[in-house]
Amino acid sequence: MTRRRSSHSFLSLISIAICLLILCPNGLVKSEEEEDNELTADQIIFVVVTQPNKYHVSRAEEFKNHFKAQFTDIDKDDHPKLYFTHKEWDNMNGAWTFFPIFKLLEEELDDKAWVFICEEETRLNIQELTEVLSNFDHEEDYFLGHALQDQQATIIHHYAFHDNPKSFSYPDIGAGVALSNSLFTRIGENWPDEEYRLDFSIDPKYELARYIDNDGKGVKMTDIKQLCTTRSSKGCATWYPTPFPDCGKEIHEDKLFVAVKTCEKFHKDRISVVKATWGNTTTHIEYYSETEDPDVPTVDLGIPNTERGHCGKTMAIINRFDSHPDFQGYTWLLIADDDTIINLKRLRKLLACYDSKEPIHLGERYGYNVAKYRWGYDYITGGGGMLLSRAAVDIMKKNNLINCNTNESPDDMTLGMKLKGIGVPLIHTIYLHQARLEDYSPEFLRPRTHVSFHKHWMNDPYKVYDYLMKEPVEEPVIEEGHDEL
Template identity: 50%
Template sequence: MVDTKLGDVVIVILSQPNSYHADRARRVQIDLMEQMKEFNKEEIPAVYMTHKKWPIIGTWTIFPLLEKWSSDFALKKWIFFCEEETRINLKKFETFIKKFDPTKDLFIGHALKDKEPTIIHHFTSPNKLTFPDFAAGVLLSFPLIRKMRLRWPDENFRADFAIDPKHELASYILLDDVKLTDAPELCLTDPGPKCITHVAQKFPDCGVPVSDDDLFVAVKTCEKFHKDRVPVVLETWAKETNNIEFYSETEDKSIPTIDLGVPNTERGHCGKTMAIMKRAISHPDISKKKWLLIADDDTIINLARLRLLLSCYDPSTTVAMGERYGYQVSKGYGYDYITGGGGMIFSMPTVQRLVDECQCSSNDSPDDMIIGMCLRRYSIPISHVPYIHQARPDDYSEGYLSRQIPVSFHKHWNCNPIQIYNMLKQYDKTSGSNMNTSSKDEL
């Protein structure tokens, strides 16, 4: 056992400024403060929320925090970072850290592994590395943090796009020949007797779902997919709503589709997306809705579950939510954006702001990135929703998916989209309306 105290640790909660997410992070902090009453003051860890302590771009990737941690906590031994749904048993955590030597280069977490090379991990071989689930918590020794800081940014490390921070962090640390130390005691599911951490809930339950009439659904398609992708949507999740329209460059009354006067493009689709937003704001019925979902014709989504999720957010404020990616944010600048395949969700005040002030440089500009740049300019934060997914289920590790109830996936390629939709629906039958893993947050 190593003579390490909780006072040698800094606990960092990867928080978000949106009121719902900030409240969830605050609950982690409050729970820890309650537990700290059982410890001497000089033995308790410092606890910070990133959106309060370091309100800078890209903290969710960890890299912009390396310099801050190195300078602010030079006398500490460990950084332990986690997410807003992480719950920590401090007594068990104190025993846990004594097992490790803080003078070594250590990277400790609950190990995840891909089943096969996947696009979201740059087709890295699954045998090359394991990576930690941030929701279970990650422990970094300060010698490793300082070593990472000294060579960051590394021109040899792919960092322009931030897609999956847990995999990208593990890839960067591997360049120092440091592999993840697997700690199954950092748990993902229900708290067992050996668990030091666990995830508080698999899915939010904020009360009554928003009504179908409060959510308008816009599906982007094109003529070549009218007989391929669109029938899958019509057969599955389109049946969950009475408020849906399909937008194409060609009018097809059999679907039906609406021609917005924007030609189809092979990539980007910014012109079509902005035309959808303009229609939403100007249409007398659509403009009365509280929320706008923009989806692709190969998005696979459970709309009933999305409406339950939306009950956690205030539609009278500027809300933009989905799966968050980033461009250049690992270097402390750039912007976040909502990757479109899993679904982009906006409150109507946000749609109005984008229609008024955001412009595409061309019809084939990348819509998700242009919107991300505009939101950054207007200081509207993107709320990352881990239940929305840009890729297929097979592109995510089983452990990661085990601790959540998903809202959406994306792509019809090399998979059965109807089978995936039925899987999404199956959670409704097995989980009921309350999808939490436990009935209370505290340990």
């Protein structure tokens, strides 16, 4: 009896298998409709956030080579569209905020399924990425990314979700972010959204997620594990392979002059921290105040202290750098606040990537009215450190721009306006930071090596400096051969 039942069960399984494989068109065999709807790489538009500077253009070129190497010559005409923001929209200030891109690409989406946005340093396996996206219906609203979360309420996110910061997720653009045709098109049709106030662009990845979420009435970001920030495990469709640029040996200490802005009330508490930490790692440093203090010592620039703005003090520093004969050998000027915390050796390593003979204004980029209006401008926010090449100072001098409307005008915004007016491109770096270490998601900080943070408020600046001075432990990156598509 047992054998007979076993034989009967075995024959039944064979019958079911035959039905599934031959007689049942909707079983294991894909229907023609399913095959027609299968996602292909050419249905994805790729947008890479890049910058119009010689070094960054070379990074964009390396991304393009990495991207194209994954396709055969046979299907060259079917390659996905690849856009670089510095190339396609070089006259569009706010492309880095993502919002203007929605309107610019609106007409390109007719036969496309997804728009994928990433950074120039992002690396990806297009075949694996296509397989990930195929799990989602592009005709519905989807917003996919690698989730970041704040550990505490932070000023750079306007203290949103102060009662539970971890309740809101936003994407790491280094891992890439994907928006479905349905969602992307809907935003493009409504942009610029006059009901949405966005005067200042500070953290574009967060601001994009907040807009799409629409106070809980819109679309929340879906965390995708295959969108990675490090390639520490298998199955990553994207990853961020380089924690810090390597352009060779750091520039010589004698090429970087450091100017620290301070005032009399902070000579003891703030300057003492600077001198006990990063200030003692260079001899090419001066402290600028409204009074001379031989104990620091400080340099009196003849500019009265202001409670805000500090444009007069900053422009006086630039004038001194330009005109004082002792400063002519320096090729870079760093202007820092007295509560900036910075690793100068790491900064000089970063500066090795840039040519000081080019007019360069480098630091963490903020924007004023660039997301919605073409007349806005970008600027380097001062707390993380503002860097000017010698060529940038020379061109400002030539155009009589080393001046202010008032001493208390905002120095960083004034510099941004002036340099935009003469066509000097601002260069953004993700390694200098306007806010405190505590104000950034640990998941964002982990795969990158950082140069500076800002403020001594409600933290221990000595511990922050220790963090910045630790040599990063790089995870091994195994470059695997890409499957041709």
